[in-house]
Each structure stands twice: as structure tokens, then as C-alpha cells.
Amino acid sequence: MSEALGRDMSDTLDAVVVGSGPNGLSAAVTLAQAGLRVTVLERADEIGGGTRTAELTVPGLKHDICSAVHPFGVASPFLSSLPLEEFGLRWRYADIDLAHPLDDGTAGLLSRSIDETADGLGPDAKRWRRMFGPLLRNFDNLAADALGPLLRVPSHPLEMAKLGALSVLPATITARAFKTEAARALFVGCAAHSFRPLGSLMSSALGTMHVVSAHSGGWPAAEGGSAAITRALAGLLESLGGTIVTGCEVKSAGDLPSARVTLFDIGPRAIAEIIGDRMPARRVRGYRRYRYGPAAYKVDLAVREGIPWTAPDVGRAGTVHIGGSMADLAAAESQVNRGIMPERPFLLVGQQYVADPGRSVGDVHPIWVYAHVPSGYTGDATPAILAQIERFAPGFTDRIVAQQVMTPADFEAYNPNYVGGDIISGQNSLRQLVSRPVFAPDAYATGVPGMFVCSAATPPGAGTHGMCGHHAANSALRYLDLTAS
Template identity: 50%
Template sequence: MTSAVVVGSGPNGLAAALTLAAEGVSVRVVEAADTLGGGTRSSELTLPGLLHDECSGFHPLLLGSAFAERFDLTGAGLTYRWADAEFAHPLDGGRGATLWRSVEETAAALGRDGTAWRRVFGPLTERFDAIGEEFLQPMLHVPRHPVSLARFGARAAMPVSALGRAWRTPQARALFGGAAAHALRPFGGVLSSAIGVALTTAAHAYGWPVAEGGSAAIRDAVLARAAEHGVTFETGREVTTIDELGPVDLVMLDTSPRAALRIAGRRMPRHVRAAYRRFRHGPGAFKVDFAVAEGVPWTHEQSRHAGTVHLGGGFEEMAATERQVNAGRMPERPFVLVGQQYLADEARSANGVHPLHLRPRARRVHRRRDRGDRPADRTVRPGLPRPRPGHARALRDRHGRPQPELRRRRHPHRRERPGAAGVPPPRRTRPVRDGRPRRLPVLGRDPAGRRRPRHVRLQRRPLRPPRPALTGGFRGTAPRSARY
């Protein structure tokens, strides 16, 4: 029987292990942490009884994916929940915009920009099953739905600044800009609209659901299916070299490029090693978890019913913020994602106190240029909501970690280099330029001792920053719509 070892038990690693096992491969998963799941973990980070997602909170591309349908994750105990509205973007003066599941309802709320919204996202939503099947595959493949993919690509290839001109009102432009800001890319870049178009279309097609009981429920469902297929797990073991894994036919690395270089670098060709050394991570983000009594009384009424709230001001302000972040400068008011998962899953709250999830975008914090003991809230406070008099007791507790601390916890062997802040030119973001970035040719031996080439597959992950946590308070300057 073919054997495989998956190093890392994040969502990609668990999905790879289950997929291989379903094809009859004997799979073993090795994880350095004491618990499995990577970003799909949930725990009581603030007060007892309040359930917080440690990393990922919303899963717009899981529902309806080929993986979830093939392995019937709902049959393994996973239940999806939705808030009344998918996401909202408040502006000053109680104004704002809200995305509802229905394209027609969203367009009607946008007034004179409703026709343009319907024209952009209506056809994509109707064909999203075929579109999602295409863009969730490797980029180099023969499309089964070329017309639908071309329609999506025509929108996705545009810069955000160009596609944003389809709407004229500040509300509609901010609504799309908030979704596009998830990409952490400058609004003027080619293909910068891809993430925003995909997430907005997914919100209309499937919504932005949360997992009942926290994101750990996704991990538990995958682990249940993996156990049925005989996958074995080993936790608390850090793999330093590929030789530690013993004779095995296939190795898959759900790791960062630098960790892959450390594990298999000696067996990589020279040009592949050099490419992995040149890899640079994108901008950073902080995560802060709060325990808030009675929820957040947004002045924009619809934001009180949205699972996700984007705080970033108007379209132009978000564009300026993204330029600063990608240039390695910390903006005065960073773009902030606010997760109100408790609106969809009431069991996460306790005694009228609700868990609140904030993720401000920020430049990367470097060990050499920013001291590890720097007060974390000094960096993030300007982008957080500020309480009004009389609401100071609403904040019951908070939790977070400074970015350098969590980076060391995730990647203890990674060394930061000066000048690595910001997103590099696109030509430097691909580890390998030979058209096959997911296959690393290395030399190994089979059990019979014959020297033969084998391959290590690196589970490709989207360009995203380390996801550290950061403590902060409800203080600073924010749009009036975001204040208590």
C-alpha cells in the first residue's frame, strides 16, 4: 500500500490527509502543536462560557465546495449558522451599506447603485457553483466551464479602483471595498478585485456561515471522517528534517515556505532552494477578542444584524490604508474586520455577554525594528471603536497576543530580516517559477535501498500574513458610526 505523511494539521493538511486516505493511501499526520486543527480551533479566550474562534471565524467558500460535499461534513456533525445579514460597512453619521443574501434585496437597499450591483453580481451568483469549481482548483488546468470562468475572470482581473467605479454612491463603493480589502493588496493592482468579487459572490450564493460550536466543529468533522478512513495522528512532534519521517512514498507539507526549506531543503535543487529563500510574507494582521455586554450598539442599525462588520471609512480611505500597509507603514486608522459570530450562533454567548472578534490590518511587526515588549494596544487602538460615556462597563474582558509572540509560537525557527515588511513585487511571491510551484523534486530512497527521485508536495496556501493576536482597548479615533 502507498504510504504518505502529512506534516502540519491545519485545514489544508487535514483535507489532504483525508483525500489521500479516501484513495486507499495509508496516511499519517504529524503536528508540532499539542492539538490538531491549526486555524480551525475554538476556546474560551476571555470569560468562562464565551466561545471564541482562535483564527478563522467565517467560511464562505466551505459550503458548497467539492471537498465538503464529497465527504459530507454535515453528516459528520458539522452544522452551519447564518446571521441575518452577511456583512455590513458603517459610515459616518449612521449611514452605511449592508449585503444581504439576496442580490435583489441588496440592490434595492443601494438605491441608484442597485442596477449596477445587480449587473455585476447577479450573473456571477447564478453560476457560482461552476465558478467555484474552477477557481478552487490549481490555476493551471483545463476549465470545464470556460464561459462562466471567463465572466468571473473579466471582473476579477480588474483593479479594485477600476471596478469600484461601477458604483457612484459612497455606500455601494464602501461595501465592495470592504470585501476587496480582505486580499491585503493595494486597490490599484491588477487582479486585486479577485478576492472581493469571489467573497461577495459567495455571500450572495451561500452566505458567510459560521460553524455551530465554533470553527473547531469543522476540524472535528474532518477528523471524524479521517478516522473512518484509517488516518493516524501524532501530536507534539516537530519535524526538523525529512529523514525523520522514515521510508515513505509521499510527503506533504502544510507549512510555510521557510519551514519547507528547513525540512526538505537539503534535497531540493539549488534554484528551488534559492526561490524559497526569496519568499516574503505579506502584511500582518492582529487579532483581538473581547467580551462585550449586550453587543455593540452601532449607530448604523443594520450593522447590529451583520455577522461581519468592516471598519475602514470610505472607499478612498480604505485605498489609502492599503497603500500604507503594503508600503510597510502603519496607518493611523487601520482597516478592521469585526466578527459578530454570536449573532448566528447564540450558544457562544453567556449571561448576556457576547464574544467579539476584531482583526485590524497592520504592517508586519519586526523583531529588529519593533521591540517585542512594545505595548501592543499602542499599535492597534486608533482603529478600534471608542465607547461613549455611560458604556464603559460594556467591555468585560479582552484577550490577545502581540504579533512577535504569536509569530514565535507558530514559527519558532523563522528569522526575520530587515526590509521584509510589505508585499513584494508579484514576481517574488511565487516560490518556484517553473510553472509547477507545488511539486518539489527531491532525492530519496525506497525501502529496497535503490536511489530514485521522489516528490514532496507543498500544500499551496494563499498569500496571507501570520495571524497573530494583540491586546487592545476601546480607545482611539474611529468613524462616528463605529463608536458607542
């Protein structure tokens, strides 16, 4: 344990949060807002977990190491309630939130305007409006319920029933409502963010939420890089009297300072290692059985003049989904979930500089790309990734100035929450979609009085929205008999 920690922690603290990812910091802010004295312990030398930015390729070029675009950052009832602009956070929007290029040289385009998006989809215009319009009308209410535990009575049952009706089917079935390949691919590409096979039940859920969030608040990037979200949360926390200690890994219960409540921004298996001997045996078994899904394989690129996309307007999009038609995507995602590396993997490409030009150096732009690959994949996925982009942007590879690769093993070494390279902190199986980390009345309670889990292994799951941390902190406040929302 660090000396700084030893000096600061001589008496019992109100609250300790282990881990400074967006959920750890959101939990800490919620507790500090309630008047608690909070300390955050972070194993890395830098705070932020999956929300950090660094110069990974050429000097001056700002790459987001993990999270890059933030539909649920702006939709988050908690983050949007905070004065984060006062601590430097500015959201930046590209004209087009998402583009999905196809082999015929066209692309599906998703933007904040549902009318513009629908009109661009020609024969599917009416269907697109009819499918997503009703959810858009009360999106704030929907987000308040959907970004929380699903196993509870919703505050807005009508909105949740509409979402439920669209979510339950496999994404490939929902998408068949559309006639054009552009609309189908746009929808299943959004659904693929869940890393779930696209032909499986409930795989439409995340696709629907991503589309509706685009039409509601957009898919912005943070000015200067995602680390700006971390800095703003940390600045707010410190203004409320909270402290953060870096370089402090909690490996066992003995590393934990004495506190009235302790929250873990880490995975269930790691929590079982740390406090398993104090937890009810059934809960320990449940945490050890927590399942992880497929992995990410990331390549950060410095590209002169950006990517020369064939389809018009793809260069104006903040995010690009690569993988071709709905059938191509479904095949690739099915393989990845069966442990097979696809020849043509699904890619998420981030062009955050389009919204935030300050990230580039002259005409050299940072490009953020990751592919879905099998859990723990040890091969070299870089050639397949570059070939997939070249497929929709001939000549692209000639423009690469520098690159850096992050394999599934690199991800796990960077942050132990990413087991086997799973960047969404746990498989989105049917069971873990509905109840994670285990089936329990309070998803955030570990079974040890005063100890809670606040990471993305709890509802509502992965993403930079802080809602897992906020809900976990509210459980802790209820435990302390303090008011919680």
C-alpha cells in the same frame, strides 16, 4: 519525535502529512479516500492550525483563534463533497453576512439575497445586480476553477473569463462604477481581505469572489466555533483509517517517517529548511525567496450586550468591516503595505454569536477583531483598534469585560506558517496570486520525488476551504499512479 510516533511507524507508511491545518487534514482525507494509510504529524498539542477555538477571555465564551467566517468553506467543491455533518459540523448563518458602517451613521449591508442587497444600495441597485449577477448564475462552476491553480486550462472558460474581466482592475477603479459610498466601501472592504494595496492590479479579484460567494452560499460560522470544522475533518479521517500524532514537530528530514508520499502543510521557506538538501537548487532558491505580506494584530473581546453600533442592522451582521469610506480604506491599506502603521487601520470584526448564540455566556458576547498592520509590527495597536470601533459605536469601550491580544509575533509563535504575522501564508503579489509558491507546472511538487506542499502557500491560497490540500493530494495520487480527480 514522540514515542507514540516511534511505536506506530516501524514500517513504511503510504502517506505522511506534516501539519494538521484545514489543508493538511483535507490532503489526508483525500489520500485516505483513495485507500492510503495516512498519518498526520502536528507540532502543537492541539490539531487544526488556523481553525481552532478556545476560551480566551472569560470562562465559557468561545473565541475563534484564527478563521471565523467561511464563505469558501461552503463554496469549496472538496469540503462540500464530504459528509462533515455526520461528524458534527453545522453551518450557522446570520441574517446579514457583512455590514460596513460609515461616518454618516448609515451602513452598506451584504446578504445572501442579491436583490435585498442591491435594493438596499438604492441608486446602485441595478449596477450591483449587473456586475455580480452573471457570476452568480454558475457559481459552482466558477468556484471549481477559481479555487485551484490559475495556470491551467479552466474547465469553465466562460465563467473564468467573466471573473477575469472583473478581477484584473484595481479595486478602487472597479468600485468607482458605483455612485454610493455604501456600495463602494462594501466592495473595497471585501477586496481588502487580500491584504493587497487596493489601487493595485488584480486587487478586485478577491473582492469579487467574496461578494459573489455571499450571494451564493453565504458567509457562515461553524456551530460551536471553527474547531468544529477541524473535528469533523479529523473524525472523517479517522473513520477512513488515518491517524494523527500531536506534539510532533518536524524540524529536519531525519524527523520524517519513511513513506511513499510526504505532504507538507507548511510554508515554502520551512520546507526548504527541512528537505532543501534534496531539492533542486533552483526550487530551493524559489522557496527561500517566497514573499510574506502585512500582518494581523488581533484583539478578542468579551463585550456585555454586544457592540452598540450607531447604524441600524449592523448588530445583525456576522461580519463587520471597519475603516470608513473607500478612500480611508485605500489609504490605510496602502500604508500597511509600505510598512507604516495607519492611525485608522482597516478592521475585520466577527460577531459569530449572532448566528451561533451558544458561544455567549448570558449577555456577554465574544467579539473577534483583527486589524491589518505592517509585517512584524511591534507597537501596541490596541488603542487604534478600539478607537476605530468606538468611531462607529460610541460607548462600546465601556462594555468591554475582558480582552486578549495577539500581536504579529504572537501569531508566528503560535504557528510558524504566519511569518511576520502574515496570516494568509504569503503575500498576494501579482506573481504569487498567479503562481505560488513558485512558477512551476505542478505548484504542489517540491521537486523531490514523492514530496509535495499542501499549505495555503499553494493555489488557491488562504482560507478554510481545504482546496490546497485536496489538489496537492491529487498530485501525490498521480505520482503514485493512482486515480486523482
